[in-house]
Amino acid sequence: PKVVQHQATQPPRAHKPNRNNMARNNNRQADPPASDRRSYGRISSHIQKQQHDPPVDDADSTIPITGTTRQLLPPSVLRNPGGGGAYSNNNNETKVSGINGGFASSDANQHIELRSRRISARSRAKFGSDEKKDSWMHTAADKLADWMPRTPKAMVVTFCALLSVACIAQLSSHPAVTGALESAGGVTQRKLQRNPTSAEEGGNPDFLDDFDQRRRRAADLPDGTVFSEPAHTRMCRSIITRLDAFDAGTTSFEQVIFTESEYVCRNPDSPYTSVLNMFAAQLLHEANNQIGLNVDYTHRCAKWERFCTGNMTTVQFHLPDPLSMNAYAWQDGCIDAAMLRTICTNSLASADPTDPDNILFPSGYLDTDTNTCNLGCYFNQVLPWLRNNLRIVATDWLNTVESRALTFWLRNAAEFSHREKDDMEVSVVGLSCAEEGCDMTQESCVCEFTPLPNWVYAMHIPRSSTNVAIVVSPTCAKFGEGCTLHAQELYHFFHTLYPRADITYNVITATSSWYMRMITADVLVCPPGEGCLLPAIARDAYTYVYEKTDPTVSTWLTCVPDNYLTRLTVPTYPPAFVQGDCRHLRARIGAWSPDMALAPSLQYSSPVDGYLGCADTNFVATAEDPYRPPTTYRWDESVWATCPVEVMTKNELCTQMDRLGLTRMLFVGDHTTMTQAVSLASILGQNSDISLDTSVVPNFTKTITCAGTTIGSFELSYIRNDRLEEPGTTPSPGFPNCGPTNEQFCYPWSTDYSSFAGKQLLIMNTGYHWADDWQGYITNFQNFVGVIDDAAGANAMRKNDVLMFRTSVPGHKECDLHNGVYAHYGEYCPRIVNGAFWHWWGELPPYNDYAIRIINEWNLLNTVKNGPNIELLDPWLMSVLRPDGHLSGSDAGPSCTLDPKECMLYSLPGPVDWWNHLLVQQLADVGTHLENSNPMQAWR
Numbered sequence: 001p002k003v004v005q006h007q008a009t010q011p012p013r014a015h016k017p018n019r020n021n022m023a024r025n026n027n028r029q030a031d032p033p034a035s036d037r038r039s040y041g042r043i044s045s046h047i048q049k050q051q052h053d054p055p056v057d058d059a060d061s062t063i064p065i066t067g068t069t070r071q072l073l074p075p076s077v078l079r080n081p082g083g084g085g086a087y088s089n090n091n092n093e094t095k096v097s098g099i100n101g102g103f104a105s106s107d108a109n110q111h112i113e114l115r116s117r118r119i120s121a122r123s124r125a126k127f128g129s130d131e132k133k134d135s136w137m138h139t140a141a142d143k144l145a146d147w148m149p150r151t152p153k154a155m156v157v158t159f160c161a162l163l164s165v166a167c168i169a170q171l172s173s174h175p176a177v178t179g180a181l182e183s184a185g186g187v188t189q190r191k192l193q194r195n196p197t198s199a200e201e202g203g204n205p206d207f208l209d210d211f212d213q214r215r216r217r218a219a220d221l222p223d224g225t226v227f228s229e230p231a232h233t234r235m236c237r238s239i240i241t242r243l244d245a246f247d248a249g250t251t252s253f254e255q256v257i258f259t260e261s262e263y264v265c266r267n268p269d270s271p272y273t274s275v276l277n278m279f280a281a282q283l284l285h286e287a288n289n290q291i292g293l294n295v296d297y298t299h300r301c302a303k304w305e306r307f308c309t310g311n312m313t314t315v316q317f318h319l320p321d322p323l324s325m326n327a328y329a330w331q332d333g334c335i336d337a338a339m340l341r342t343i344c345t346n347s348l349a350s351a352d353p354t355d356p357d358n359i360l361f362p363s364g365y366l367d368t369d370t371n372t373c374n375l376g377c378y379f380n381q382v383l384p385w386l387r388n389n390l391r392i393v394a395t396d397w398l399n400t401v402e403s404r405a406l407t408f409w410l411r412n413a414a415e416f417s418h419r420e421k422d423d424m425e426v427s428v429v430g431l432s433c434a435e436e437g438c439d440m441t442q443e444s445c446v447c448e449f450t451p452l453p454n455w456v457y458a459m460h461i462p463r464s465s466t467n468v469a470i471v472v473s474p475t476c477a478k479f480g481e482g483c484t485l486h487a488q489e490l491y492h493f494f495h496t497l498y499p500r501a502d503i504t505y506n507v508i509t510a511t512s513s514w515y516m517r518m519i520t521a522d523v524l525v526c527p528p529g530e531g532c533l534l535p536a537i538a539r540d541a542y543t544y545v546y547e548k549t550d551p552t553v554s555t556w557l558t559c560v561p562d563n564y565l566t567r568l569t570v571p572t573y574p575p576a577f578v579q580g581d582c583r584h585l586r587a588r589i590g591a592w593s594p595d596m597a598l599a600p601s602l603q604y605s606s607p608v609d610g611y612l613g614c615a616d617t618n619f620v621a622t623a624e625d626p627y628r629p630p631t632t633y634r635w636d637e638s639v640w641a642t643c644p645v646e647v648m649t650k651n652e653l654c655t656q657m658d659r660l661g662l663t664r665m666l667f668v669g670d671h672t673t674m675t676q677a678v679s680l681a682s683i684l685g686q687n688s689d690i691s692l693d694t695s696v697v698p699n700f701t702k703t704i705t706c707a708g709t710t711i712g713s714f715e716l717s718y719i720r721n722d723r724l725e726e727p728g729t730t731p732s733p734g735f736p737n738c739g740p741t742n743e744q745f746c747y748p749w750s751t752d753y754s755s756f757a758g759k760q761l762l763i764m765n766t767g768y769h770w771a772d773d774w775q776g777y778i779t780n781f782q783n784f785v786g787v788i789d790d791a792a793g794a795n796a797m798r799k800n801d802v803l804m805f806r807t808s809v810p811g812h813k814e815c816d817l818h819n820g821v822y823a824h825y826g827e828y829c830p831r832i833v834n835g836a837f838w839h840w841w842g843e844l845p846p847y848n849d850y851a852i853r854i855i856n857e858w859n860l861l862n863t864v865k866n867g868p869n870i871e872l873l874d875p876w877l878m879s880v881l882r883p884d885g886h887l888s889g890s891d892a893g894p895s896c897t898l899d900p901k902e903c904m905l906y907s908l909p910g911p912v913d914w915w916n917h918l919l920v921q922q923l924a925d926v927g928t929h930l931e932n933s934n935p936m937q938a939w940r
Helices: 019-028 105-127 136-147 152-172 175-184 207-214 231-247 271-291 337-349 376-409 454-460 474-479 483-497 511-520 530-537 579-584 611-618 650-660 671-683 750-754 774-794 796-800 825-831 841-861 876-880 913-932
Strands: 086-090 093-097 256-258 295-297 426-431 467-472 502-507 523-526 543-545 590-594 633-637 662-669 700-705 713-720 759-764 802-806 870-873
Touching: 231 256, 231 271, 231 295, 231 337, 271 295, 271 337, 271 376, 271 511, 271 530, 376 511, 376 530, 426 483, 426 511, 426 530, 454 483, 454 523, 454 579, 467 474, 467 483, 467 511, 474 483, 483 502, 511 530, 523 530, 530 543, 579 913, 590 876, 650 662, 650 700, 650 759, 650 913, 662 671, 662 750, 671 700, 671 713, 671 759, 671 913, 750 774, 774 796, 774 841, 802 913, 825 876, 841 870, 870 913, 876 913
Parallel strands: 256 295, 426 467, 426 523, 467 502, 523 543, 662 713, 662 759, 759 802, 802 870
Antiparallel strands: 086 093, 590 633, 700 713
16 A cells, blocks of 8 residues: 655644545645656565554654665665665764665674564554553564564574465455355355345346456446336337337437447347347337437446456457447438337336347347238348448458467468468357257256258368368357267267368357357358358358247348348258268268278279370289289268269269250360370270370370260360460470479460350369469469359350369378378378479468368359359369379389389379269269259358
8 A cells, every 4th residue: 555655753644544535635646756766675564564653663764665865774774675785974864775675694693683673663652651661562573573583594484474374364255155054054145236226135046156256336327226227128218218208298308328238238148139238229219219209328338347357258348439420320210209209118017128129129120920920120220230330340250360379270280371361261160059048057958959961060160271261159068968968979080071171169158259250250050040141231241140940930130121131141050961962971981881882893904005094004913913903992981971972974974964054064274184084085995095195295185985964975075285375375395384493294275265156064174383383373263263254254154154174182101112092181191292303292282272262252242253153073082182193102113113103193094984974974064053943052
């Protein structure tokens, strides 16, 4: 406590060490000169205490306090309180200089002895100098002096003991401790009531009980009254009174301002209801001021945290105060005086006057006869307010909290170099109760929770997600049957489904963080529940909120205007799996299994010429190994067995090409794409006259006959273009024409594609030849999509084409040492390599991620595009689990040695054949999708 300054010649006045007194004294006294603002180190507590009368042997000494200069204790008493101090006397002013800390050991005993004398002197002075020597007070003072520690070590021990006593005393006064003791002793505890007019004690537990002992003096009325009803309930009473006066002829009213209840502002369990309470009050504010009743509202929620923890964890605290309404004009004629009276009267007369639906949905939003809904002008007026204010909060959150949380999201940056780039894609799954109403202080509560099937999350959450967060409301975790179990299952499932992503699972008690994560995520997926409703309307895209509509509409979300529905998707619930949806799930979770029975069907009728077929040509079959080992594996789906990858046949491919009316299959890409094209030609028995000689143009076209089909045949073509760009020149063998050092081959392809007369299947890829040129890849891929759009604009036939982008597959370190497969991604992950020496293989996954994001935007968000949707052909996981079968693999043989080693391209036949098996399965799903006219949901 601060001691009031005074001169030594004046008797010190009494001072009460009280915070209020200190504040008043600080305001009353001027700041000391800068030259006198000195710190004199630590002084024993007995020196700091001021008495009404100074001790008799210290009449000329007072305690040094920052402020006016006064006389100090004699140097023999106050020996170097800060250590190393030198005393000087200048103009009769005693000052201290060189204070650095610690007692000098030679002066310690003298200091302690003098301190003991001072305590005895103060005791005698307090109780009177005429007191007898054998007085019990005198004796106690002497005993106290004898018990004082005599050495610095003893002083430290004594100080620690006193500090421990103080801590125990403080702990014993904590509400949790006193409450437990009172309960154990049968003492009735006083509860803060929800209804301030009720005189009864007890009742249901209230979440504010925990705050009762640390409430601020932020009461709503000068007498300490704290309102428990939400503001809109209290406003309705005032509005009805003023409407009566208005009808009686009163035309002018004094302003009355209503602020929000602490129960609404601090409610940590029902953010949906609390936020709607606030906007119900805002609706009344706008409506009554159109009439001139002058009943205003501003929530002032921040006052309930001021001078407390400062930790404003509910979303209500962060909403603008007053709520932002400027951008959205009031709808004239929505609520007149008569309607306002009806709304308030009905609300106050309802079973629950605190329910915000009484104000926002006075006529309800559901017609149970037709199972249709209409929000009316009331909630339609509030919708843009909700969206705008939540987005303001989200913007502030991104600029503060989230900017500091990036290190959390990027904790795996060292493993994946692309995490260091600005390419994060965060997907959030929000789990909550179907309806709010549970209180965490309750022992039990009904919380209806309905999970979604795992395949639904795989449909909506893109493969390109770098972070997948499962956020669970506390009430759902505590009361929702199966909620926690579902979250834990998703956590482990997502680790398998998104092996490169950062998967997190959190029960978030701070509703502000919970809401902001849902609003700011790139993708939001929610099972039925009120927890996602408000974040959903504040978002712009990639929002999938499931709501029950049978037998009745469960929430107002399905009733919002079209301009809101176009920003989100409300899929049918329960979700129904369509066969064409397998293309989003296939080859994402699985493993390779040896299958010697299947191996004969995986061989070519004739070997491939050149280096791609070298290993197969030189292989010598034995009784133990009748086939090259890389050609003896089968891909098995681990989760979705109904979406298998089956070995293709010519008849199956012809059937799907005929089904879609496709007369050409065009491959455009680099050497890996050429390997896939040669593989397909070999499976179809058309690999003759395909030259792999570097002195020959690599492009080729084969005609595939399809007997018994409408199309009769189709063309199988390949055009080499390493970067999907056209620099304006045509290369020739030995004379590349593109790339930063002009070392890549980019044969023209766009004119050939756009001018083709019939429908065609275009399969393209790029990535390997961009090294670590991230910005170059981004620009190029955007240009590529533009070429597709321009071609469709110039030729209407291109709108009916089928387009597939194949993801890039990295090579394997030390592939010559592998003669088997990886069982799962965890075996491959530690062997990931990157850098120029490894041809920047580590950059390929982020390139794939970016391509998938652009494809999603093209398919789902671009409403003015000319070109068709782009499908995804993703053999990435299948291939990273295959370190065997490369051109420099252990099965290649000495005559197929390459210098340097080639650990990216595969020998044929081998793993690349399964890219084409996957291709035919995906093509069949595209046909099913188009035949059934399924709505576009996600192309992942």
